[in-house]
Amino acid sequence: MIDDLRVRLGDRLSTAAAVLDEHGRDEGWHPAATPDAVVFPDSTAEVVEVVRACAARGVPVVPFGAGTSLEGNVTPLRGGVTIDLTRMGRILEVNVDDLDCRVEAGVTRNTLNRALAREGLFFPIDPGADATLGGMAATRASGTNAVRYGTMKDNVLGLTAVLADGSVVHTGTRARKSSAGYDLTRLLVGSEGTLGVITEVSLRLYGIPEVIGGAVCSFASLAGAVRTVIEAIQLGVPVARLELLDDVQVEACNRFSGLSLPVAPLLLVEFHGSAITVADHAAAFEGIAAAHGGSGWEWTTDAAERERLWAARHQAYYAGKALRPGALAIPTDVCVPISRLAECIVETRADIDRSGLVAPIVGHVGDGNFHVVVLFDPAAPSEVEAAHTFNARLIARAQAMGGTCTGEHGVGYGKLEFMAGEHDPATLRMMAAVKRALDPDGILNPGKVVPALDG
Amino acid sequence: MIDDLRVRLGDRLSTAAAVLDEHGRDEGWHPAATPDAVVFPDSTAEVVEVVRACAARGVPVVPFGAGTSLEGNVTPLRGGVTIDLTRMGRILEVNVDDLDCRVEAGVTRNTLNRALAREGLFFPIDPGADATLGGMAATRASGTNAVRYGTMKDNVLGLTAVLADGSVVHTGTRARKSSAGYDLTRLLVGSEGTLGVITEVSLRLYGIPEVIGGAVCSFASLAGAVRTVIEAIQLGVPVARLELLDDVQVEACNRFSGLSLPVAPLLLVEFHGSAITVADHAAAFEGIAAAHGGSGWEWTTDAAERERLWAARHQAYYAGKALRPGALAIPTDVCVPISRLAECIVETRADIDRSGLVAPIVGHVGDGNFHVVVLFDPAAPSEVEAAHTFNARLIARAQAMGGTCTGEHGVGYGKLEFMAGEHDPATLRMMAAVKRALDPDGILNPGKVVPALDG
Numbered sequence: 001m002i003d004d005l006r007v008r009l010g011d012r013l014s015t016a017a018a019v020l021d022e023h024g025r026d027e028g029w030h031p032a033a034t035p036d037a038v039v040f041p042d043s044t045a046e047v048v049e050v051v052r053a054c055a056a057r058g059v060p061v062v063p064f065g066a067g068t069s070l071e072g073n074v075t076p077l078r079g080g081v082t083i084d085l086t087r088m089g090r091i092l093e094v095n096v097d098d099l100d101c102r103v104e105a106g107v108t109r110n111t112l113n114r115a116l117a118r119e120g121l122f123f124p125i126d127p128g129a130d131a132t133l134g135g136m137a138a139t140r141a142s143g144t145n146a147v148r149y150g151t152m153k154d155n156v157l158g159l160t161a162v163l164a165d166g167s168v169v170h171t172g173t174r175a176r177k178s179s180a181g182y183d184l185t186r187l188l189v190g191s192e193g194t195l196g197v198i199t200e201v202s203l204r205l206y207g208i209p210e211v212i213g214g215a216v217c218s219f220a221s222l223a224g225a226v227r228t229v230i231e232a233i234q235l236g237v238p239v240a241r242l243e244l245l246d247d248v249q250v251e252a253c254n255r256f257s258g259l260s261l262p263v264a265p266l267l268l269v270e271f272h273g274s275a276i277t278v279a280d281h282a283a284a285f286e287g288i289a290a291a292h293g294g295s296g297w298e299w300t301t302d303a304a305e306r307e308r309l310w311a312a313r314h315q316a317y318y319a320g321k322a323l324r325p326g327a328l329a330i331p332t333d334v335c336v337p338i339s340r341l342a343e344c345i346v347e348t349r350a351d352i353d354r355s356g357l358v359a360p361i362v363g364h365v366g367d368g369n370f371h372v373v374v375l376f377d378p379a380a381p382s383e384v385e386a387a388h389t390f391n392a393r394l395i396a397r398a399q400a401m402g403g404t405c406t407g408e409h410g411v412g413y414g415k416l417e418f419m420a421g422e423h424d425p426a427t428l429r430m431m432a433a434v435k436r437a438l439d440p441d442g443i444l445n446p447g448k449v450v451p452a453l454d455g
Numbered sequence: 456m457i458d459d460l461r462v463r464l465g466d467r468l469s470t471a472a473a474v475l476d477e478h479g480r481d482e483g484w485h486p487a488a489t490p491d492a493v494v495f496p497d498s499t500a501e502v503v504e505v506v507r508a509c510a511a512r513g514v515p516v517v518p519f520g521a522g523t524s525l526e527g528n529v530t531p532l533r534g535g536v537t538i539d540l541t542r543m544g545r546i547l548e549v550n551v552d553d554l555d556c557r558v559e560a561g562v563t564r565n566t567l568n569r570a571l572a573r574e575g576l577f578f579p580i581d582p583g584a585d586a587t588l589g590g591m592a593a594t595r596a597s598g599t600n601a602v603r604y605g606t607m608k609d610n611v612l613g614l615t616a617v618l619a620d621g622s623v624v625h626t627g628t629r630a631r632k633s634s635a636g637y638d639l640t641r642l643l644v645g646s647e648g649t650l651g652v653i654t655e656v657s658l659r660l661y662g663i664p665e666v667i668g669g670a671v672c673s674f675a676s677l678a679g680a681v682r683t684v685i686e687a688i689q690l691g692v693p694v695a696r697l698e699l700l701d702d703v704q705v706e707a708c709n710r711f712s713g714l715s716l717p718v719a720p721l722l723l724v725e726f727h728g729s730a731i732t733v734a735d736h737a738a739a740f741e742g743i744a745a746a747h748g749g750s751g752w753e754w755t756t757d758a759a760e761r762e763r764l765w766a767a768r769h770q771a772y773y774a775g776k777a778l779r780p781g782a783l784a785i786p787t788d789v790c791v792p793i794s795r796l797a798e799c800i801v802e803t804r805a806d807i808d809r810s811g812l813v814a815p816i817v818g819h820v821g822d823g824n825f826h827v828v829v830l831f832d833p834a835a836p837s838e839v840e841a842a843h844t845f846n847a848r849l850i851a852r853a854q855a856m857g858g859t860c861t862g863e864h865g866v867g868y869g870k871l872e873f874m875a876g877e878h879d880p881a882t883l884r885m886m887a888a889v890k891r892a893l894d895p896d897g898i899l900n901p902g903k904v905v906p907a908l909d910g
Contacts, residue, residue, distance in 0.1 A: 097794035140634040167881040174857030175790040179595040179865040186641035335630040339552035402629030410634040426622040437892030
C-alpha cells in the first residue's frame with residue numbers, strides 16, 4: 001500500500017526514520033509511537049486518496065498539524081499512516097465584510113494573523129503555541145482570549161473533513177447561524193481526528209480593537225487574586241484576557257526573563273474596546289482588585305509598554321520548565337466552575353507543597369481553567385509516582401467540583417483514563433456509538449478520546 | 456401498551472380527542488397529525504419508562520413543549536406517543552456565582568426570567584414566543600438578542616436526555632469549557648427530538664445590564680437601513696438587539712398597535728452596558744445611521760420610554776398577520792452572510808411586490824436573519840401556489856448566497872425538502888449515520904430533520 005501511495009505522492013510520502021520519529025510524539029510527556037509512513041498531501045482530494053487506501057486495508061490514519069498537542073493526541077499508537085497537513089497552508093478566502101475566512105487545515109494561527117492584520121482583523125484564539133488551525137479545531141483549543149472570545153467551538157463556523165470511508169463533508173454555511181440539521185461542525189470540533197480528517201476550516205474573525213489596555217496587579221495571597229477574578233467575572237467586567245501566575249511561577253519568570261516582579265501571586269488583565277470603554281472597564285477592575293488586597297497596579301494602553309507588563313505571561317511555560325532543566329512536565333488542564341476556583345487553586349497549591357513537587361501554576365482563570373506545570377525527573381521513580389498521583393488527585397478534585405479533566409488540551413490518550421470520572425457510562429456509550437457509526441473499522445486515530453468500553 | 460402506561464401514569468396519560476388535537480400541530484401552517492396518546496411525565500425516570508415502552512414496540516415518540524414551533528417540528532407524523540414535558544417545570548438550581556442554572560425541560564423562558572430577576576440575572580435568548588427551554592434547545596432557537604448573546608448553541612452548557620434505548624445521558628460539565636470528548640451537548644441542541652428527549656438543560660446566565668439603551672431610526676430606503684446594519688456589525692459596534700421592520704410591517708404595526716411611525720423602513724436597536732459605554736455605542740450607531748439616510752433618531756435609557764419606542768417590534772408578528780384576518784402565514788426564516796444581506800432583502804422585497812403577495816418583512820438583521828411573513832388564503836389555490844413558490848425562491852436565493860433555509864426555526868418537516876439545497880449528499884449521509892446509530896429503529900420524532908436518502 002505504501003508503494004502504491006508513493007507512486008501517487010512521490011517524495012511527499014516519507015518512511016525516513018527522522019520523519020517517522022518527528023511524527024511519533026507531540027510536545028507533551030507521553031511515550032511516543034511511530035507511524036509506518038508520513039504523507040504530506042496538497043489537497044483534500046489527496047487526503048481522500050490516502051484515507052481510501054488506508055480504509056481498504058484497515059490501516060490506521062492519524063492527522064498531524066504543528067505537533068504542539070500535549071496529551072499524545074497525534075501519537076500513532078497503532079502505527080499506520082500519519083497525514084501531515086502542513087503543506088495545506090493556503091488562506092483560501094478572507095471576507096472582510098462578513099468577518100470570516102476559510103483556510104486550509106495547515107495554516108498556523110500566527111500566519112493567519114499576519115495576513116489578517118493588513119485588513120485590520122484578527123483571529124483571537126491563542127493557545128500559546130503557533131498551532132495549525134486544523135489542529136486547534138480538532139482539539140477544541142482555547143487559551144488566553146477565551147474569556148471574551150470563546151473557544152474553537154465558538155469560532156469555527158464550518159469545516160471540510162474527510163470521513164473514514166473517504167467521503168468529504170462540508171459542514172455549516174456562511175450564515176452566522178442556522179437551525180438546518182445536526183451540528184456536525186461542533187461534532188467534529190474536539191473530535192481529535194477520530195471522526196474525520198479536517199482539511200479546511202471557516203473561522204469567525206474580529207476587528208482589531210481600537211484600543212487594547214493591559215494591566216498587572218500583585219496580591220498578598222493566592223485567594224485574594226482568585227477572588228478578584230471571580231468578582232470581576234460575576235460583575236460582568238468585560239475582560240479580554242485574565243491570567244494568573246502564582247508566586248512560584250512569578251519567581252520562575254523573574255529568573256527566566258530577567259524581570260523583577262514582586263514574588264507574589266500576579267494577575268494580568270487585558271481589555272479590548274474604545275478608549276472610553278477600556279478606561280471604564282480597567283477602573284472597575286482596579287477597584288475590585290484593591291478590595292481584595294491587590295497592589296502595584298500598573299496599567300497602559302501603549303503597545304510596547306503592554307508587552308513589557310505581559311512579558312512574564314508570554315514566557316511562562318518555558319520559564320516554568322527551566323526551573324528544572326531536563327525534567328519532564330505534566331501540564332495539567334483542569335477547569336472548574338468559577339465559584340469553586342478559589343477553593344480548587346488553594347487546595348491544589350497546598351497539595352503541591354505537601355507533595356514536595358516543583359510545580360508552578362499559571363492559568364486562564366477567567367474561565368476557571370488553570371495549568372499546574374508538574375516537573376519531574378523521569379529517571380526517578382518516586383518523582384514519577386508523585387507527579388502522577390498528584391495529577392490524578394487534581395483531576396478528581398476538579399471533577400468532584402463539577403469541573404473537567406481538560407479545559408483545552410483534549411483527551412488524546414493521556415486523559416483517557418479520566419473520562420469515566422467525568423462522564424457516566426451511558427454518555428460514554430453515546431460517544432462510542434457515534435464513533436462506531438462514522439468509523440466502523442476504527443481506522444481514524446485509534447486509541448484516542450473515547451475509552452474502550454466493557455474493558 | 457397504552458393501557459400499561461395508563462396504569463403507571465393514571466390521568467397523566469390522555470387519549471381525549473381535544474388533547475390529541477392540541478398536540479397534533481404547532482403555531483405554523485403545516486398540516487396536523489394526531490398522536491395516539493399524550494403523556495405528561497413528572498420526571499426523567501418517567502420519560503425513560505415511556506421511551507422504553509415505546510421502544511419495545513417500535514412506537515414513535517414525539518417530545519412536545521409549548522407547541523410554539525413553526526415548521527411542524529412537534530407534529531406526530533406517524534402517530535405514537537407525544538411526551539408533553541410541561542409538567543417538568545422545576546427550576547432545579549440557580550448558581551448566581553457561576554452565572555448558570557439547571558432547569559427541567561418544561562420551564563418556559565418567561566418563567567425562568569421572572570425567577571432570575573430576583574437575583575439580578577437574566578437568560579437572553581428570546582424567540583418571541585414564551586417557549587419552553589427544552590423546546591428552544593431542541594430547535595436551536597435564537598431571536599432578537601442573538602447578535603450579542605448568541606443562540607441556544609452558545610448558551611446551553613449541558614443537558615440531560617433520554618435516548619431511544621431508554622438510557623439517560625448527562626452532557627457537559629459545570630465548567631465553562633471542556634475538551635473532554637465529543638460535544639454531545641451541541642449534537643443534541645438542534646436535533647429536534649430526533650436523537651433524544653431532552654429532559655433538563657443547564658443554561659448560561661447574564662447579569663441584567665446596568666443600563667439598557669433603546670433607539671429607533673427611520674430610513675428613506677430599505678437599502679440604507681440594511682447598509683447601516685452591515686456597517687455597524689462590521690465596525691464592531693456592540694449592539695444587543697438590532698431589528699428591521701420594512702415599510703409594510705411598519706404600516707401594519709401602526710394599525711395594529713395604534714402607533715404613528717413614519718411609513719418607512721425602521722431600525723430598532725438596543726445597547727447593554729454601563730451608562731458610559733451605552734452612550735458611547737449609541738452615538739457611534741447614530742453616526743452610521745445618519746450617513747445612510749437615517750432620520751428621526753430617538754434614543755432613551757428609560758425603561759418605559761424604551762418600551763414605547765420598541766412597541767412596534769413586540770407586536771410585529773401579530774400585526775403582520777392582522778393585515779389579512781383569516782389568512783395563513785408562512786414565516787420564512789432565511790439567514791445570509793451579512794455582506795449579502797442588502798442584496799437579499801432588496802431582491803426579496805422586489806420579488807414580493809412582483810408576486811402580488813401581502814408579506815411584511817421583519818428581521819434580526821444583525822445576524823443576517825430575516826422573516827418574511829407571507830400571508831395567503833388557504834382556500835385560494837393561486838395564492839397557495841404563489842406563497843409556496845415565493846418561499847422556495849427565497850430559500851434558493853439565500854442558499855445561493857451561502858446562507859441557510861432556517862436561521863432559527865429548525866427543519867421540522869416543513870423545511871425537509873430544502874435540506875438537499877444546503878448540504879451535499881455526503882453531509883446528509885453523515886447526519887443520517889448519526890441518526891441511525893442513536894435511533895436504529897427510527898422511533899424518535901420520525902420524518903423530521905434528516906431527509907430520507909436514496910428516495
